[in-house]
Amino acid sequence: xxxxxxxxxxxxxxxxxxxxxxxxxxxxxxxxxxxxxxxxxxxxxxxxxxxxxxxxxxxxxxxxxxxxxxxxxxxxxxxxxxxxxxxxxxxxxxxxxxxxxxxxxxxxxxxxxxxxxxxxxxxxxxxxxxxxxxxxxxxxxxxxxxxxxxxxxxxxxxxxxxxxxxxxxxxxxxxxxxxxxxxxxxxxxxxxxxxxxxxxxxxxxxxxxxxxxxxxxxxxxxxxxxxxxxxxxxxxxxxxxxxxxxxxxxxxxxxxxxxxxxxxxxxxxxxxxxxxxxxxxxxxxxx
Numbered sequence: 562x563x564x565x566x567x568x569x570x571x572x573x574x575x576x577x578x579x580x581x582x583x584x585x586x587x588x589x590x591x592x593x594x595x596x597x598x599x600x601x602x603x604x605x606x607x608x609x610x611x612x613x614x615x616x617x618x619x620x621x622x623x624x625x626x627x628x629x630x631x632x633x634x635x636x637x638x639x640x641x642x643x644x645x646x647x648x649x650x651x652x653x654x655x656x657x658x659x660x661x662x663x664x665x666x667x668x669x670x671x672x673x674x675x676x677x678x679x680x681x682x683x684x685x686x687x688x689x690x691x692x693x694x695x696x697x698x699x700x701x702x703x704x705x706x707x708x709x710x711x712x713x714x715x716x717x718x719x720x721x722x723x724x725x726x727x728x729x730x731x732x733x734x735x736x737x738x739x740x741x742x743x744x745x746x747x748x749x750x751x752x753x754x755x756x757x758x759x760x761x762x763x764x765x766x767x768x769x770x771x772x773x774x775x776x777x778x779x780x781x782x783x784x785x786x787x788x789x790x791x792x793x794x795x796x797x798x799x800x801x802x803x804x805x806x807x808x809x810x811x812x813x814x815x816x817x818x819x820x821x822x823x824x825x826x827x828x829x830x831x832x833x834x835x836x837x838x839x840x841x842x843x844x845x846x847x848x
Contacts, residue, residue: 634665
């Protein structure tokens with residue numbers, strides 16, 4: 562288990578996801594972003610200009626590293642070489658937070674599937690994921706924040722609901738929770754549920770970071786689906802759910818994600834400013 566010195570925290574402000582189109586702007590002049598998050602897998606090459614640029618920015622901005630390829634739900638266990646590359650990156654950058662998804666993305670033959678696939682919330686899956694989280698935290702030397710997924714189907718076999726599954730993972734492994742409010746809203750809408758009921762059942766004391774993002778509405782033969790595509794402004798119902806979340810958790814670091822149809826930087830910074838307003842209002846409400 563990682564010790565207390567590797568449980569650094571992000572500033573309780575609104576940050577943005579740093580994507581490649583905005584990197585030159587950040588290198589050219591300081592930007593009004595409280596902190597930055599990057600996808601870990603984009604910086605795994607040892608050396609090179611991209612990692613060097615991120616090291617420069619690391620001196621000026623707190624950093625979160627968000628992994629998309631560890632495959633915590635893999636029945637074959639975690640890829641040792643991938644863990645080693647992540648550890649080397651995190652030792653180099655010393656980010657305030659690291660995170661991964663509650664999902665699987667590696668086929669039994671080792672093929673990376675380039676997607677975040679859902680898990681059945683069974684006792685067997687719980688034992689498997691808990692073991693993988695413990696191995697990851699030990700190998701990386703840091704506490705891992707685990708993100709709740711966006712889902713589009715339900716499994717016939719299940720022993721836990723999502724909130725209870727995540728709560729038990731936190732209890733068994735002492736991992737933290739990356740609470741993605743957009744995912745929470747998307748999943749509830751797709752399954753006909755109430756996101757606030759799920760929210761109230763989550764282990765909110767373990768929340769180390771909050772994500773918000775845009776989603777798309779897609780017509781299917783089975784009705785409308787919400788897709789977590791990170792390609793548009795945050796929807797008004799998600800802003801409302803963020804306000805509710807912060808009322809329950811108190812102020813926490815909030816990140817605006819935007820990964821497809823990436824806008825000009827001022828658009829992204831304006832979303833972060835609105836998230837910052839939500840944070841200030843939640844702090845004022847607590848007195």
